[in-house]
Amino acid sequence: MSKVDVIAGASPQYREWLRREQRGRLAVRGTQAALLLLFFVLWEVLPRAQIINPLFTSYPSALWPTFVEMLKATPQQASILTHTWSTVLATVIGFTAAMALGTAIAAALWWWGDLYKVLDPYLVVANAMPKTAFVPIFYIWLGATLSIYAMSLAISLFITILMIYSGLQGADPNKVKLAQTFGASRGQILTKVVLPASVPTLIAALKVNVGLSLVGVVVGEFQSASLGLGYLIQYGSQIFKLNIVMTAITILAVVSSVMYLAISWLEAAVMRRR
């Protein structure tokens, strides 16, 4: 039954309930928008009133002119779109690699249970290590571009392995038993039961990874890049142009939001089947 059918024959009480639900949703959205607006207003007003030092914060109203100015590439500086694209690309490469490699390694650990028993403590410690400590070493080993991808991968790989492995382990043993009663091989149990049952975990890992990969990329760019938003932040702060820093950070916020929306959409599309 579609929603329209429901409303056509709805009782006054039900209509009232729907109206209240609708009002509740609008109130949440309205408050969210108001908070964002308040943040920008304070950011604009406080420096202008000299309550905080504008040298340290810039203003929202300065961001757009800075952005427009930086759109044009100069001999010394690439366009800000090129910088953004560079960061986004490295992030996408980082989390795609982390998901693929992490899933493959988790599946291998599931397949060879003894391997997991051996590697378990190392994985946990590797996950707990602050990966950013390796930024300078990766730079020496891999050079400017590769070290950024490597940092993006390193920062999200171990948590991916641990999350997906626990997802595979968590598949209902009775579903596995069911497949066994039909004579399923280990490979069939993995591909027909355990992996499909772990799709919610895969999505959760993806959510975590997108954020972590972006962190890895920006930190990597601090060290080594001549391109990317991380580089712009580093460069802007060195020459004390907070307009550049704040514009780059705002773009990072937009990039994060877009990736969050993309994953929410993917999640909704996948979970509709469940």
Added chain:
Amino acid sequence: MRASANGGAAARKVELRDVGLRYFGHEGETEALKDISLSIAPGEFVAIIGQSGCGKSTLLSLISGILKPTEGTVLLDGRPVTGPSRKVGYMLQQDYLFEWRTILENAVLGAEIQGADMGAARARATQLLTRYGLGKFLHYLPRQLSGGMRQRVALARTLCTEPDVVLLDEPFSALDSQTRLALADEVADILRREGKTAILVTHDIGEAISMAERVVVLSRRPGQVKSDRPIRFATSNGARPAPFAARNAPEFNGYFNTLWQELEVHVEG
């Protein structure tokens, strides 16, 4: 009259010879089953009853080949069971439908795993599901179906691979009591009509008497065969009554009391 408990040495679909099973753990070993010998004739419907933990489900796992006995041999059509066989279908305590697959995709799971012709499997599953009143729901997801409907899908999934022997491990235990009675009738009817050999494990004495033509009682752990008796109802046409009707037959209470005593049910306080 079908071959009964002790009859027909020639025709044995399933045979257990001195079967024992022990589980090993770091706390020690547990003897789940001991000296089990049973013969089941083709087309026979046998119920195995016993209290929880007496090893009834383990017995089915041994017949299905997903567990190997520590002692003795399990034979299927006279050959030792070494692993899961296509001749055996297994219905578990719950439906365990895969929530990411549609009803039809769930029903053909066995055929898919066994690498059977998928066109034929889909046609057969569609036919079975339609017969069980699920024709309109082929492309629904499991969560859109009620418990009784889901268990019918599980039955279709089991029968889609055309097994000769069907193992039923308390297949109605997760259902409410009305659905349970209705589905017991349906399942008994379907299995008898298709001439399947059926082994039902349950702790429900009434279910065992009403569905099976032979009831085996297992003792407490380690499970041993305590008794093995045919269940007969006198009917005008000589045919076996449906399970629901059997519950009202005059013989029902006598069987119930005998089996109740053999089970030695103690309510633990």
